[in-house]
Amino acid sequence: MTEPSLLWFRHDLRLSDHPALLAAMATAETDGGRPVLPVFVLDDDAAGAQRPGGAARWWLRGSLAALGDDLAARGAPLLLARGRAETVLPALAAAIGAGSIHAGRGYEPWARAQSQRVHEALQNAGRRLVLHTTAVLREPHGFGAASGKPYAVYTPFAKTMLAAGDPPAPHPAPARIQGVPHPVGGETLQALGLYPVPGEPDWAAGFGAMWQPGEAGAQARLARFTAQALGAYDRQRNLPGLDGSSGLSPHLRWGEVSPRQVWHAARDAKTDATGTETFLKEILWREFAYHLLWHRPEMPEAPLRAEFAAFPWQKDPKLLAAWQGGRTGYPVVDAGMRQLWQTGWMHNRVRMIAASLLVKHLLQPWQDGAAWFWDTLVDADLASNSASWQWVAGCGTDAAPYFRVFNPILQGEKFDPEGRYVRRWVPELAKLPNAFLHQPWDAPRDVLAASGVTLGRDYPRPVMDHAEGRARALAGFAALRA
Structure with missing residues (x-):
């Protein structure tokens, strides 16, 4: 009998375009492929503070359920395990007599350390770990500048x-995978505890209306985007009131679709080339974030520009809480924060506006904003989340200058001119005329009354005046340069 192999799923929860899966199945014999034991290990101890947040864990559960069904239909049920990967995987390999474990490469600092521990544990037992490229277009450690x-x-x-x-x-995905009997009983999906705790408020209740975790959901969203929105992507991607973005970020984060599947689907779409090129540059920004994380593993915690370690932040729990709860008094920011809480996702343009308000007007550390996004985004990706927050804060290697302070009023008026986005997510302002929607404090009393809005009761006044907040930000930047 052909020696079986073990396939370790990490952040590549799909069956199509999966080099590790194809390698695990590969055999010179013509018996339909090598027997494979697919396994997912929930190793929260290895990830530590970088383990998936609440919203991401909701997604992970749905994704694992879908992957389990897809694998079972092809003849190789998914084994779920919990514990240290360097203990669980060698034991499974020994139990089925597998000489090799195939897996996608991890790029987070903790995942790299985890891979090394698994490698050493297998090597000591005369087995090997084979890593494959499953999450990026090109490996960051083999791609550098001419210098x-x-x-x-x-x-x-x-x-x-x-x-x-x-x-x-x-x-394409294999039509059939030859499975091996599970050597031991695995965990049930329920036992992994990835959903909100039973009996507590279900903060994820609205997620299912917007999302379909799993490979089928990823392929459906990709097909819909390339057919309906890709051609106008360059014109509509910044308009949160329209369905102009791809919505693929959580599917990419969990590897339910590969970046090269997305790339080729966009290339093959018969649509406007400008929209396609703009979208592909967004895929390359994701690649750049992974490139930065690989070479600068301190990026999730420390500013990449060392001088920003001395920035005069003014930590204020009340300001942070107002921002987290969508009660800043700036409608486009509050709309974004409420969209995030209700759906686990926020439009990318609004992410930038909301992040800018937090770190510049309110002078709250970017790490606090990144931590909130980490816990509430279904697409929370360590590379992209960290790189994007450092970009907004001005402390990344390639960042917006710190003295560039987004005006949340003008940003709202420019990107949500008809108020579709604000009216959806901040319904207490829905009856305000467009002229005052993004700055309700300027509306005359009779307009506010006719719209059913009493400032300070129905909707808060701004927690920080824009001019004052901008001045605070510039003063902080000046102090840093002194």
Whole structure:
């Protein structure tokens, strides 16, 4: 009998375009492929503070359920386990007589350390860990500037990636996978405890109306986006009141679709080239974030520009709580924070506006904002979350200058001119005319009364005046340069 192999699913919860799966099945014999034991290990101890937050764990449960069904239908049920991967995986490999474990490479600092521990434990037992590229287009450790140093600026990184040509075409999912009997009983999905605690308020109650975790959901969303929104992506991606973004971020974060599947689907779509090119640059921003995380593993906690370690933040729990709860008094920001809480996702343009308000007007540390996003986003991705917050805060290697302070009023008026977004997520302002929707404090009393709004009761006044907040931000920046 052909020696079985073990397939360790990490953040690549799909069956199509999965190099680790294909390698695990590979055999020179013509018996339908090598027997494979698919396994997912919930190793919260290894991830520590970087383990998935609440919203991401909700998604993970749905994704594992879908993956389990897909694997079972092909003849290789998914084994779920909990514990230290360097203990669980060697034991499973020994139990089924597998000489190799195939897995996707992890890029987070904790995942790299975890891979090393698994490698050493298997090596000591005469077995091997084989890592494959499943989550990115190109490996960050093998892709650098002409100088030999890692890229620190997005534009030359993207130009080099584009000049390298399109990635290889993705592979289809195997029709059949030869499974091996489970050597031990695994955990049930329920026992992993990934959903909100029974008996407590179900903060994820609204997620299911918007999302379908799993590979089928990813492929359906990708097909819908390329057919309906890709052509206008360059014109509509910044308008939160329209369905102009891809919505693929959580599917990419959990690897339910590969970046090269997304890339080729966009390339193959018969639509406006400008929209396609703009979208592909967003995929390259994701790649750049992984590139930064690999070469600067301190990025989730420490500013990449060392001088920002001395920035004069003014931590204020009340200001942070007002921002988290969508009660800042700036409608477009509050709309975004409420969308986040109710759906586990926020429009990308609004993410930038909301993040700017927190770190610049309110002078709250960017790490506090990143932590909130980490816990409430279904697409919380360590590389993208960290790189994006550092970009907004001005402390990344390729960041918006700290003295560039978004005006939340003008941003709202520019990107939500008809107020569709604000009226949906801040319904207490729904009857205000467009002229005052993004600055309700300027509305005359009779307009407020006709709209059913009493400021300070129905909707808060701004927690920080824009001009005052901008001045605070610039003063902080000036102090840093002194």
